[in-house]
Amino acid sequence: MKIDLNQFPEAQVIELRELEQPLDLEVSGIKILSAIEIKAEALKLRDNLDVKIDLKTMALMQCSRCLTNTEVILQKDFRLDYIISKHDSFVDLSEDIRQEIILDYPLKPLCKSSCKGLCVKCGKNLNEGDCKCVSV
Numbered sequence: 001m002k003i004d005l006n007q008f009p010e011a012q013v014i015e016l017r018e019l020e021q022p023l024d025l026e027v028s029g030i031k032i033l034s035a036i037e038i039k040a041e042a043l044k045l046r047d048n049l050d051v052k053i054d055l056k057t058m059a060l061m062q063c064s065r066c067l068t069n070t071e072v073i074l075q076k077d078f079r080l081d082y083i084i085s086k087h088d089s090f091v092d093l094s095e096d097i098r099q100e101i102i103l104d105y106p107l108k109p110l111c112k113s114s115c116k117g118l119c120v121k122c123g124k125n126l127n128e129g130d131c132k133c134v135s136v
């Protein structure tokens with residue numbers, strides 16, 4: 001997402017909406033499935049640009065306990081602040097947005113908080129039922 005500073009009145013909140021294709025957001029076990037819906041409220045002042053971002057996307061994550069793939073809605077709001085000068089014609093937010101999304105990835109994604117995981121002996125998914133090893 002880029003904000004064109006030349007077409008942007010000063011000291012006035014401007015609302016922007018954009019669908020951004022996810023780029024370089026793949027981290028081991030996590031994949032973004034849909035375009036990222038971004039809602040931004042930007043306020044340009046003489047030497048800074050303050051942007052409030054609201055974003056939403058769908059991710060496919062592998063549960064760290066049972067290894068099942070689960071779809072998760074990622075939603076986040078945050079603020080970005082840029083120093084600008086009158087020589088700048090635009091501000092590119094894409095890299096900061098990307099960082100914010102990755103920061104929000106869970107370290108250990110779970111399909112559900114009560115996930116029982118896999119049996120360490122036979123590898124059976126214990127959410128689907130007990131295996132024979134459990135009672136031994």
Ligand SMILES: [Zn+2]
Nearest residue numbers: 063066111115
């Ligand atoms: Zn699980």
Ligand SMILES: [Zn+2]
Nearest residue numbers: 119122131133
């Ligand atoms: Zn087992």
